[in-house]
Amino acid sequence: IIGGKVAKMGNFPWQAFTSIYGRGGGALLGDRWILTAAHTLYPKDHDMTHNASVDVFLGHVNISDIQKLSNHPVRRVIIHPDYQQEDSNNFDADIALLELENSVTLGPNLLPICLPDSNTFYEYGHMGYVSGFGIMKNRLSDDLKFVHLPVAKRRLCEKWLRDKRRKDVFSQNMFCAGDPTLKQDSCQGDSGGVFAVREEDTDRWVATGIVSWGIGCGGGYGFYTNVFNYVDWIKKEIGEED
């Protein structure tokens, strides 16, 4: 997290810390699913000759302490079928689910986040929080950090990419957040964490995006997977009952 603040216990109780091919994040759904980015499990431009172990930690804001709370074994990894690991310029469908072997017991420091039920969260300027244990300037963070970012205008993000002569795909399943003037951003190691928005009407927190990719950190926009577009897929995979 660039330009962020240190989170306190219980600020982001859904935050998961993952250690797979590197540091990553995730968010608790229900009491045994972790929503994360597919590329934390199948990174782009990576030699996949061996499968990395998937370690998931929950319930704390400090790396040492969260690891002391023990690893939550993963029963199943579900990658969205549209995700293309081999295409390094396309993070479309960068979404995955981890099913934990055992349900976790919820408490003040460990609570799930909700899924969006509306598209209005993606309107320009809608503020959200991104948290993570990722890079902070040039060093890793041992504490959970967060930034408060607005959803950016899609057109400006596209132009920003064009100006940088990038071939990266900015699909309809993504949205961008941040601002080149803010100096605030998510960064490497934050991937898989969520862009969390507080819904005013219901006073509940909703995961509208998943930290996916960006060009550098803190110098422009960050790109996030649009969770709303995948709600049906998520519900189907986690078998949500009435």
Place this chain on the structure above:
Amino acid sequence: TIHLPQKLFGEVTSPLYPKPYPNNLETTTVITVPTGYRVKLAFWHFDLEPSESCLYDYVKISADKKTLGRFCGQMGSPLGNPPGEKEFISQGNKMLLTFHTDFSNEENGTIMFYKGFLAYYQAVDLDECASQSNSLEESLQPRCQHLCHNYIGGYFCSCRPGYELQNDGHSCQVECSSELYTEPSGYISSLEYPQPYPADLRCNYSIRVERGLTLHLKFLEPFEIDDHQQVHCPYDQLQIYANGRNIGEFCGKQKPADLDTSSNSVDLLFFTDESGDSRGWKLHYTTEVIKCPQPKTLDQFTIIQNLQPQYQFRDYYIATCKQGYQLVEENQALLSFTAVCQDDGTWHRAMPRCKIKDCGQPQHLRNGDFNYTTTEGVNTYEARIQYYCHEPYYKMHIKDGSSESERGTYTCTAQGLWKNEKAGEKLPRCLPVCGKPVNPVEQKQR
């Protein structure tokens, strides 16, 4: 002499009948019917020359070496001795009919013609037993020593109880070693009662009636068995066994009290010595259906279905429990209970108890718990609990139109299961509450 073939009936006529019979004739017709029958003969037509004492023409009937009559004249005429409608019956199975005519049939110088006779005979059963009494009168040997039974064409003898018919089919000898009585009631007595019983008896009278019946014995007066004042029944004695168990030995002149044997199998052994002059004994035995005691419940929760006013052998009752209770027999739960009245008047199994159904400890609710809304820790029938979820992190999943209170209420049912009114045994679910951090991020600085 004409011997008619042995038949059960037939006709006999005078020669040339119905034409006038010839003179100077004497024929004897021998009528024979099968043994065990008598001959009965009657005249249907009779027309013979009448004479004083039937000296000229006549018909003589004889049987059993006796003459039954000598007849002449005409039916309805005062002359001679016509037989009229009289029936002649032999004692034995043979009857002789002799027809005699003289040299002429004249009346006042006029030749008369007489047609003769037509007689009909038939075999009738001989009551050999009745003839026995006749024989007695004549000092003949009786046909049967004890009892005589007539049947058509014959008779047979039998003996009084305690005697056995001998091979001659006539005489009876004492045999009382295996007398069997199977009727539901009857009389049994010593031989010759109330006359003195014979000497040296070894009699065994067995009464065997159906299972489920019990025998009662009632002795009648007089009761008299040779006795001794100091020694108990040294001479003659009557022993009584019920189901092989000795229930008494009797002698003297005091009749035993009525006996309820509680058995369907009684044996009476009567022993006599070589002397004595006592008149013996007689009893009337009756049977009664064995009854089982009226079933009584051991608690107020047991129900006896279709309770009868009384129960006898082979009757049964079914016990059930009131709703919410369970049949228990020696700490063993039963699905059903039936008890049958046995032939000894006892129930084949004891009355069960009804124990209140216990639903056991309620199931643990994941991410929740429960409270007793009835007595704490009591899990029996009609106990009630309320499940709840650990809020605020979990919330009970409910369907439309229901409330957490309704969904979480479980009652211990009569089946011994905790059940919710709508969902049955299925436990409620405590679902995670999403998006509600207890300590959400807060930024004061603006």
